[in-house]
Amino acid sequence: MSASTVNNRTQLQAFTPERIYDPAEFAPYIGKDKVEGLKKLAAPLEGAGWANVNSTLIGGGVAEILRSAIPLGLGLGLDARWHVIQGNDAFFQVTKKFHNMLQGMDLDISLDEIFDAYLGTIDQNAQNTFIASDLVVIHDPQPAAMVMNGFIFGNVLWRCHIDTSEPNRTVWRFLLPYINHCAGAIFTTPQFVGPGLQIPLYQITPCINPLTDKNHQFSEEEALDVLRPLLNEHDVDPERPIVAAISRYDIHKNQETVLKAFQTYREQSAPDPAPYLIFLGNTATDDPEGDAMLAHLQEVAGDDPDVRFWVNVPDNDRVVGALNRIAKTFVHVSTREGFGLVVSEAMWQGTPVIGSRTGGIVNQIRHGETGFLVDPMDTATISKHLGTLLDDPDQAQQMGERAREHVREHFLLPELVRRYLILISYYTGRCNEPPHFRLNDLSYSEVICIMRPRHPALSR
CATH class of the missing domain: 3.40.50.2000 (Glycogen Phosphorylase B;)
Incomplete structure (x- = not known):
């Protein structure tokens, strides 16, 4: 039988x-x-x-x-x-x-x-x-x-x-x-x-699954249509560059270092217009620490005018894909990481990633070709690579295109x-x-x- x-x-x-x-x-x-x-x-x-x-x-x-x-x-x-x-x-x-x-x-x-x-x-x-x-x-x-x-x-x-x-x-x-x-x-x-x-x-x-809403390869116009309600709700100007950080709220995801690196780049480079840092994440039923980590991160960010938190948003999958599409760079610098699907998801949308030399992230990013690998607590280097990608859009686009093909070959x-x-x-x-x-x-x-x-x- x-x-x-x-x-x-x-x-x-x-x-x-x-x-x-x-x-x-x-x-x-x-x-x-x-x-x-x-x-x-x-x-x-x-x-x-x-x-x-x-x-x-x-x-x-x-x-x-x-x-x-x-x-x-x-x-x-x-x-x-x-x-x-x-x-x-x-x-x-x-x-x-x-x-x-x-x-x-x-x-x-x-x-x-x-x-x-x-x-x-x-x-x-x-x-x-x-x-x-x-x-x-x-x-x-x-x-x-x-x-x-x-x-x-x-x-x-x-x-x-x-x-x-x-x-x-x-x-x-x-x-x-x-x-x-x-x-x-x-x-x-x-x-x-x-x-x-x-x-x-x-x-x-x-x-990752290329057939899902999250991994639909959006055009920029499609992505903006999906995001428009959130952009309006959170007072985000889509003409300004966006740095995306998407993950559950967890001590190992190291979001506080992302925040500090973003603020360091902004203070040292004084870009005009200033970019946004958007944290997007859901809470999970098997992760009771998520809410506490989110509250801590919000406290550290304080009233920073360029930082946004999108939590448990409606139509989450399409929002993730659309945000990855319009972001100029994606940052994921976990201190511990099994694999980090979010890295491949961002790369699949043609967005270069700054990721930590941790776990499976190392297998996804080719340093200097599809993004950058950093030590997870190295705020200065993360900030430097933010400058490289935000200040040189042509280089960022080329890296993003190579990132998409790397995912197609290995991670579907x-x-x-x-x-x-x-x-x-x-x-x-x-x-x-x-x-x-x-x-x-x-x-x-x-x-x-x-x-x-x-x-x-x-x-x-």
Whole structure:
């Protein structure tokens, strides 16, 4: 019996796509040959199950990716699903601590937080829940402990979207048994792999979807039409240059340094007209610190006449794409970053990016060609590159055009889904050759399979 015929009974919140993507829709962006290659890879997998579990339907890069990857998986004939665990404020507070501690922060964490707020919530989600699929991808620390609750059947892989290379030992030692219980783990880049992993490891780079409203390649006139209500509401003159900073409000996003660098450039160069700095960001249900970070940033900005905050705006996706299109430069100088989808989104609109030498940002920006890479706290250098891009529009335009082509070649959605197709082929035994994006020498085997529950309906 195929996994697709098993009843996925679950109390978890489920994603229902508004549409299914025909792979041919991507031909204008990646070419017909790559589309045909994708369809050929998917053909033997028709009806195969691909389930995903995370902690929020909205907000953040994981939800952004799944919202596009699931419809394309369905369009390629997979039984693609996305389940979302439920939690209260205490759960998201402790998993936010997990997130920060996995990225090296030294925080206090209590046994009550671990056993009551975290494991208690996991147990509640596990009640009356059953997921069976050929490949089950558990995203990040929030649902990690679900792999041992005995209700997930199939090949379970942990997908880590953050940098665990130097994790806090306490939280890493707590999570490591759950991760090593999986049939494999997926990382954005080899540099993010944490210590002590004893399972096969793979690399999948996040990608953006050119078919979404956000990534529609706007003309300047189209972009201004989309933004006009916000420009009027916030008293922004579209004839003046705009510096954009788009992300959730998070200590690692380092927005305060962006603000200081912008103010330094303005004070030292005295440009006429002065540019605007527009922070655009949404709050996420699994990030309880976002509101506090936003309030702090607004306090630091004070009554600066050239700084604007656009928060949870209507028609958010189109606003993001339109703002990226008219911005003269985009700044994203995170101190920690899994990948930073916003960088590729800005580059796709032809906007050069000033980004930090952090995480996956390094893979996206070619220094001096498609934008600039900086140390995240180097206010002076960020300010200098703002001057380069704002004071020389021709150079900025050339860099933006090269940035768009770099994204087209490396960071569009079909490539991400292609790698998941390869993993499904490998873990279901349709292909015995290890994926070319494997990061270590460990291979899937029946020994690994025996170590975790497998539902009889998945037997072949």
